[in-house]
Amino acid sequence: MEILNLNLLGRPLRLEGTMSGWQRLYWDHQIVSELPASADPDGEAEHLFELHGEDGAIKCCVLANINWHPFELNYRVLINDQIADEGKRSLEDLEHSAPHEVMPIKKEVNLVGLASLGFKLFKSAKVIKVVLAGASVAAYSWFFSLQFALALMACLVFHEYGHIRAMKYFGMKTKGIYLIPFIGGLALGDDKINTRWQDVVISIMGPSFGLFLSIVSLIVYELTGEVFFAGLAAFNALLNLFNLLPILPLDGGHILKSISFSMDSKIGIVACALGAGLGVFLSYQLGLALLGFLLLVGSIEIIAEWRLRHESRLYPLDGYGQLFSLTWYLGTIGCLIGIIWYLAGTGDAILGLPLQVLQS
Known part of the structure; x- marks a missing residue:
């Protein structure tokens, strides 16, 4: 992880x-010092x-005094034995700063590089958002109805806006929301x-x-009795519930x-596995067969990757x-799940569809 940038x-x-104690220092995108991992x-x-x-x-010297739990960094930068900069960073500073990638200068120009640059420019253009949104409305309207398409788009935009707000809270730059037909939305x-x-x-x-x-x-819906809002609540709940399945991405x-x-x-990982097993058991007991199956698959995937956790450069949760x-x-x-279950109990066949999906 990037712990200092000045x-x-x-x-x-x-x-x-x-x-693990490993450190690497870059100046002007070049490695100038590296320390191996240590027991302390x-x-x-x-x-x-x-x-x-x-x-x-x-002669340059960077002194970094690090305490990892909780994270605190005190640093001094010396040039010819004279202090040029000093300060400290906390976990809050770490969370509200974005790491900068070291980008090597490419001397060769090739078709792959040009294609990559073109894709980045195309992706960043505002017009693509409008094109994708229009394609999504047209696709969903063709298979369902215009009213359903607009309601689904509203759900996707509201969901993705939540991601955007969180990114901005941490001071991250955002590119906006992209709506992709039959895939959903993407906050970049x-x-x-x-x-x-x-990440959480x-x-x-x-x-x-x-x-x-x-x-x-x-x-x-409770105030007006308008079934449209009940349907919006139920299907939006189903959409967001599937997004919470423990399956990457x-x-x-x-x-x-x-x-x-x-x-x-x-x-900790044994407790996590037991919790996942309990979730699968409760899903099948409640008749939510599909939810239980996907929960099982996703949990196995995450538990299997747990051994790779030390290779991550992200500061962990306490x-x-x-x-x-x-x-x-x-x-x-x-x-x-409570919203889906409650609306299925109204007796309306349409409002019961989300629960039927989970029981399939």
Whole structure:
């Protein structure tokens, strides 16, 4: 993960590190110092390097004193034994800053590079959003109806807007929302994440916004008796419930992966496996066969990848963060299932379809 980014002699100075003690220092996108992993990753690390210019060699030193739990970095930058910069960073600073990728300069121009650049320009153009949105409306209208298409688009936009709001909360740049026919929506950001907490919040805010829309629609239905709003609440709840399945790249997959990958002990992953097993058992007991099957597949996938957690450069959740994230996740799922179940009990055949899907 990127733990420090500042300016030294007019060029970017970046320090990357992992909780195993490994550190790598870049100046002007070039590696100038690297430290291997160690048994005691906390404490002060010293990076020494020289820069050569017209006036001779310049001796540089970066002193980084890191405490990982909770994260705190105190640093000093010295040039020829004189302090050029110093300061400290907390976990909050880490969460509200986006890592910068080291991009090597490509000297050759080839067709692959030009195609990649063209795709990026095409993707960033505002016109593509309008084209995709229009194609989505046309496709859903063809198979269903215009009213259904517009309602579905509203659900997708509201869901994706939740992701966008979370990205902006962490100070990340966003490219907006793209609606893709028969696939759904996609909220794109320009920046990468630094912590597991960012991954959890950005992922769960979409379904949370979706849950809010279903609750509002349900209230309007109760006040007006208009079945349209009941249908909106039910099908929107089903849409967001599937997004919370623990299958990558769905939102639920990101959430549970961040929680499980933050667990250092085997006891934690055993508890996660038991929780997944309980979820599968309850799903089948309640007659939600499809939900139970997908929950089982997704849980096995995440548990199988748990051994790779140390290769990640994302700062993990602490115990409180794991418990809070899991409670938020399960609470959202429970509320969505509750809305589907309640509306299925009205006796309306259309409103019962989401529950029938889960029971299939």
